[in-house]
Amino acid sequence: MFDKEKVMEQFAPLTRKKDSKPVRYLVVDDSVFARKNLARMIEAFGGQLAGEAGDGCTAITEYNRTQPDIVLMDITMPQMEGIEAVERIVRQHPEARIVMVSSVGYQDNILAALQKGARHFVQKPVKPDVLYEIIRYVLNDDGVGVSVPAGEAHS
């Protein structure tokens, strides 16, 4: 179960190294419930919700509009699925950092997403500590970087 208070105690806020501002997220999922759940985790990680989308087409529009630091993208969605949206976003923005968040975690899906340019994969139900570590890894991977205040590393 996601417990925001518990998460706030566990995780030090992640901020961008370049300007110490909160990391900006785009959350893409056809389930409003899932988007709210991820938004609460983002808030608990000290991040900022830059935008939301309920399908792949809207995700592309929202990416162009908000230019987020990281995207959390579902796979199974109506109209345009997450993997196709990843391909289109990465084609336009090779620097895009996208983490797939899906309940369907079989190898074919993960491989397809990674081949199209996704940086990582996390299976639902999302454990906040797992997502936190993946975000840190993905943002540090290409030099954008995140800062964690001294002495406040994830316990």
Add this chain to the structure above:
Amino acid sequence: MKMELIQPFISAADAVLAETLGCSTKIGDVNMEEQGYHRHGVAALVAIRGDIEGRVILDLESATAVKAASVLAGADVAESAEIVRETVCELANMVIGNAVTLLNDQGFHFKVAPPEVHASEDGLQGTRDTETLVMCFDTPHGSVFLNIAMRYNRRRSRERATLVTD
């Protein structure tokens, strides 16, 4: 219905309900349903296409659905609230997604549609070649039902067999 199809759903439901609701679950009754399906409360349907075809319905008694939504929202929600239906859809998405992941590891390939709210009281009767199984999971918040109606896709099975013999 073969155990190889059922076990992944049991494992996935047990793990997802325990993780999301923060409680232990116990498998209650397991029945073959020969009559048409009758909804218990708030239900979500997920269609599956591929080596195995059919549909799975996650069905929570109304009071259980409200409690589950309240637990996940971190605040009390009303029975009529959209968030209750959203919660059941997302639970169905997670249970079925995790189950098909396990089935995929066994070599079955398929595509899963996004969950839909199943509002009809009944009307989903099994066909001659599709058996329907209903599993009940007991949780501290109430009962959760998983209604599975699936069959092997014969055309896909033949194609797989041909590939193996070739």
